Amino acid sequence: MDRHLIRAVVYWLAGHWVSGAGFMAAALLALAPLLAQVLEPPLLLVFLHGPVYMLHQIEEHAGDRFRRFVNTRLLHDPDGLTVAAVLVVNLPLVWGVNLAALYAAVLCGPAAGLVAPYAMIVNAVIHLAAALRLRSYNPGLVTALLLFLPLGLATLAAVGMQAGIAAHLGGLALAVLLHALIVVHVARRLRGRRATAK
Numbered sequence: 001m002d003r004h005l006i007r008a009v010v011y012w013l014a015g016h017w018v019s020g021a022g023f024m025a026a027a028l029l030a031l032a033p034l035l036a037q038v039l040e041p042p043l044l045l046v047f048l049h050g051p052v053y054m055l056h057q058i059e060e061h062a063g064d065r066f067r068r069f070v071n072t073r074l075l076h077d078p079d080g081l082t083v084a085a086v087l088v089v090n091l092p093l094v095w096g097v098n099l100a101a102l103y104a105a106v107l108c109g110p111a112a113g114l115v116a117p118y119a120m121i122v123n124a125v126i127h128l129a130a131a132l133r134l135r136s137y138n139p140g141l142v143t144a145l146l147l148f149l150p151l152g153l154a155t156l157a158a159v160g161m162q163a164g165i166a167a168h169l170g171g172l173a174l175a176v177l178l179h180a181l182i183v184v185h186v187a188r189r190l191r192g193r194r195a196t197a198k
Contacts, residue, residue: 014083017091018061025054042110043102045155049116050098052147056123057090060140069139074130080190089182094119097178111163114171115178117155122175124148 028051036044060066070081098116105113127144131137156168 010084010087013087013091014064017087018058021054021057025051025058028054040110042155042158043105043113045151045158046102046105046110046113046116048151049120049155050095050102052143052151053094053098053120056140056143056147057094059143061086061090065139073134073138075186075190077190077193080193081186082189085182085185085189093178109163110159111167114156114159114163114167115174116171117152117159118168118171118175119178120148120152121156122172122179124152126179 028047032044032048032051035047039047064083064086067081067083067086071078075081097119101113101116105111105116123140124144127138127141131141161168
């Protein structure tokens with residue numbers, strides 16, 4: 001694909017994906033009462049992870065706030081976390097994982113979707129740890145605490161130990177791995193940029 005076309009698509013997505021997330025969250029949440037009539041509570045809770053994550057993304061990424069915060073306060077590099085990386089993490093990765101978790105939960109049972117609540121809880125813990133370390137607000141903190149923790153914990157409680165310890169450990173491990181891959185990518189990029197600058 002032409003590099004100019006790729007840049008144009010990335011530029012367009014960067015300017016519109018957060019507002020798109022808001023509209024999608026509203027539409028999906030409007031479906032929730034209807035879905036509550038046909039889905040068991042654990043499946044409905046897994047479904048809710050998608051739109052709730054989108055609400056979090058609005059707080060986190062409106063105005064490119066999270067990327068600028070990370071680059072300024074944590075990485076001390078104006079381009080350490082790129083626009084493209086933010087798009088990849090939030091669109092195919094976050095939305096894709098939540099959608100895959102929902103399909104897995106519906107097709108194989110709620111235990112198969114445990115990566116969704118564990119990813120939310122891990123994300124919330126990271127936001128809280130950053131707030132405590134920096135003694136300041138970070139973009140996404142409010143929704144992480146007020147939405148992620150309650151929904152994540154409610155989903156774990158609804159699925160319960162009927163899922164088995166292996167399913168819980170698998171969901172937690174996958175959630176931690178997803179967040180670790182993001183950190184590794186950013187660290188490798190920073191090392192490369194610093195090596196090039198020497």
